[in-house]
Amino acid sequence: MKQLDKDTIEAKLLQLPDWDYFDNALHAEFEFENFKDCFSAMSRIAFECESLGHHPDWSNVYNVLKISITTHDAGGVTDKDFELAKAIDFIVEPED
Numbered sequence: 001m002k003q004l005d006k007d008t009i010e011a012k013l014l015q016l017p018d019w020d021y022f023d024n025a026l027h028a029e030f031e032f033e034n035f036k037d038c039f040s041a042m043s044r045i046a047f048e049c050e051s052l053g054h055h056p057d058w059s060n061v062y063n064v065l066k067i068s069i070t071t072h073d074a075g076g077v078t079d080k081d082f083e084l085a086k087a088i089d090f091i092v093e094p095e096d
């Protein structure tokens, strides 16, 4: 998969206001009511990652989840990272 250039990434990020681009990766931070809600979202994200075959670098402290996504093979951000970021947004903030 081909690495996207900075302008393309910035343009695509307009659709994903919770995400930033720096250090060759997409980054987001989500805060939940408590640890249980956070870990529940992480479980659902984990299943989605398995089905997409793409996985985040992430960390959790109590109710906060920090996520970075990059495509290691491409050395930067690709469409695959955007696909996962959108899937994560849908899990964390489902539209009603």
Ligand SMILES: C[C@H](O)[C@H](O)[C@H]1CNC2=NC(N)=NC(=O)C2=N1
Residues within 6 Å of the ligand: 053, 054, 055, 056, 057, 069, 070, 071, 072, 073, 074
């Ligand atoms: C073989 C396997 O598809 C690769 O190692 C995948 C797995 N998940 C991955 N996830 C992410 N975020 N970046 C990758 O480059 C990546 N590579």
